[in-house]
Amino acid sequence: MAAPVQKADCWRTPEIYKHHEQRKVCISRPKYRDGRKAKAVKVYTINLESRYLMVQGVPAIGVMSELIQRCALYGAIEEYRPLDEYPAEEFTEVYLVKFQKLTSARAAKRHLDEKSFYGGVLHVCYVPEYETVEDTRLKLQDRRRYVIRTCQNIAREREQMREATEEDPKPPDSAPKSEGATKSTDEKHPASVYAPAPSSTGHYLGFPSLPLPPQEDRWYRQNTNQARPSEDRMGSLHDTFTDTAPCDTAPCDTQSTSAGVQRKDRDTRGTPNLASVVRFVPRTTHLENRKRKLEEPRDPLLLLSYDIVGENSPLIGPQLPEPPxxxxxxxxxxxxxxxxxxxxxxxxxxxxxxxxxxxxxxxxxxx
Amino acid sequence: MSRKRSSDRSDRFDYLQTLVTEFQDTDNDEAKEQVLANLANFSYDPKNMEDLRQLQVTDLFLDMLTEDNENFVEFGMGGLCNLSMDRECRDLILESGGIPLVTACLSSRREEIVLSAITTLMNLTTAASRPQVTEVAVVQCMLRFSLSESPRLRNLAGVFLQDCCTEPQVARAEQTMPDGPQTVLGIPLPVDSVP
Incomplete structure (x- = not known):
């Protein structure tokens, strides 16, 4: 901060921080970790996020109410005002929008950043520097709670999956038995044994004959399957809607035993995995899997919409206005x-x- | 649904493993940075935490804190900030002796690193670790940060002082605070804003 000494008051000129800048997009990623959207090399933490958003690039043609209406599609807005003092490009305005919830701000940022708006292109970024100490505290508390809750839900869900697997008689396994020994992770993890992955066919699988590295296709598939809420090319989930729903509706009668079993589950899974950290699963296994999955192609777009509705809508709050x-x-x-x-x-x-x-x-x- | 998820999950584990392997194998700093940022961002999603624990990514991040390349430090610290929200990851970091490594990052010149370090320290605070997290030098450092020009740093240090420290602790730190900036931690104050 080379700026002259200023007292913290609401009248001072807003400062320009580095995190307001749009970083340069990274173009040197190898294909397997190159996502669909161009992104910069940047790490998102809760410190960077905020329910305060700054919207730059709003055409100065008196469209404030339109902008706020647009923002309000993603959640309740608590406060907004133009940042007249903030240096703006010619003929554009800058606005500060304070959402009630961080998740709303996240959704708004994701949907509005770099989108055109009345002939201008918006640049939306978090502005945590407008938070009060209390805001910051609540933000961190919420985040901690969310992580703990989600981890518990995951454990519980896994437990249920395990029980379901035990009840069901083992279905015919389409994978060749000869690979049992090498197919460590899949075999040991009960639920994935018979995962013909109805959803695992991405349209990236169109080149089965290419000599891909073992994991490459999997990533694309995953990326496609999980549709929009999944990680972007930086593996960033900063703009994913937080989703705690999957387990809330499920019965919780297994809770009492969940801790013990989860540990067991982890042990069986952990050992082979740790051993294979350096060693890849032979490619033939993957080829077999891929072949199996190719046999039941499905429209990836259908999956996409299915995922959006099935997995992530409950927490978004107000329905999103339209698919991109x-x-x-x-x-x-x-x-x-x-x-x-x-x-x-x-x-x-x-x-x-x-x-x-x-x-x-x-x-x-x-x- | 559950089948789908479990297969997604092993896919994801494989992918994360590929990233870790690439990180270990490559000599290209740029690739390393990218992979590190990938891993740190994956750490944001609680769904990945168990996998990342198994792959010992907590230790990988901790190793980065002593690198010369500031990007490595920033991404590693960011990853730890994300992972330490989870209790099991927190315990792993504590077991690996993470506190002094994280505390050392409070002296970084990059604000983002300092912010991640403060949040991580808060996450690492348990009944057992509290004395180490809130040692006098750290509290004094937070006191200085709480006077910072940067609102984010000021706020976060404020939360640390209010939530992790007791009042007598803060008072003691204030009393023993030497005049001037010649304390062990937190020199110089981080710079972030672009003039």
Missing amino acids: KLDMEDESLNTTVHQIRDTLKQVASVPANKPAKVKKTKLRRRI
Whole structure:
């Protein structure tokens, strides 16, 4: 801080911090850890997050209420104001938006950053420097609680999965038995033994003949399956909606034994894994798995929508306005696109024997 | 649903393992930074914590704290900040003697490193570790941070002083605080803002 001495009061000129900057996108990642969205090399921690957002690049054409309405789609807003003192680009304005919840701010940032808005491109970033001490304390407490709760839920869920596996008779295993010894992680982990992974077919699997490193395809699959809420190319989940739902609805009668069994579960799983930290599972195993999975292809887009609805909607709060659509960077063009799309949908749905076409439309919607 | 999740999970474990292996095998600093940032960001998601524990990523992060490359330190510290939210990870870090390593990061010039270190120290506070976490030098350092120009640093140090320390502790630290900046920890105050 080379700035002159200033007292902490709300009237001082807001300062520009490094974390407001947009970092340079990293272009040198190898393919297996290169996500779908261009990202910079940056680590997100709770310290960087905040329910206070700064929105830069708002065209100075009197669209404050529109901006706030747009932000409010992602959760209740407690306060907002223009940051007139903050250095802005010509003909643009900067706003401070304080959400009630961190999760809302996270959703808003994710959906609005780098999106066009009345002809300008928004830059949205967290501004934790506007927090009070109490804000910071609550933020950390919430985070800690969330992590502990989620870990407990995961343990409980695993326990249930284990019980379910024990009740079910073992289904026919399609994997060749000869590999039993090497297929350590899969075999030892009961639930994954018969995981033909109905959802594990990503559209990246279109090149089975490429000599990929053993884990490469798996990552893509995972990335695709988990759809939007999964890690981005930096492995960052900072803009993922926190989701504690999966276990809340499940019966909790197994709670009493969960700790012990979880340990057991970990032990059986942990030993082979630790041993294989340096050593990869032979590629043939993966090829077999992949082949199995290829045999039941499914539309990745369907999975995508399924995941969004199934796993992550409960906690988002207000429903998201729309799935990410083709953005023509212009309101009227977008309206036209929308109309064309509607017409196409109508046309496509009249003759019921044209499933291919229906799919095409869907595909376009999600670009 | 549960089947799907379990297969996702082993996929994820394999992926994380690939990252750790790449990190160990590569000599390319840029790749190392990227992988480290990946791992630190994966540490944000509680779903990954068990896998990361098994892969001993806590120790990997701790190793980074003594690197010369400040990016390594920043990403390692960020990863620890994320992981230490989980109790089991916290215990692992404590077992590995993480407190002095994290405390040393309070003297970093990068604000992001200092912030992660403070949050990590708060996470590492248990009944047993409290005396070590709140030793006089650390409390004095927090007292200085609480006067910082940077609101984030000021706030976080404030939370530390209020939540992790007792009032007599703070009073004692204030009394024994030497005038001027010649204390062991926290020199110089971190710089972050761009003029």
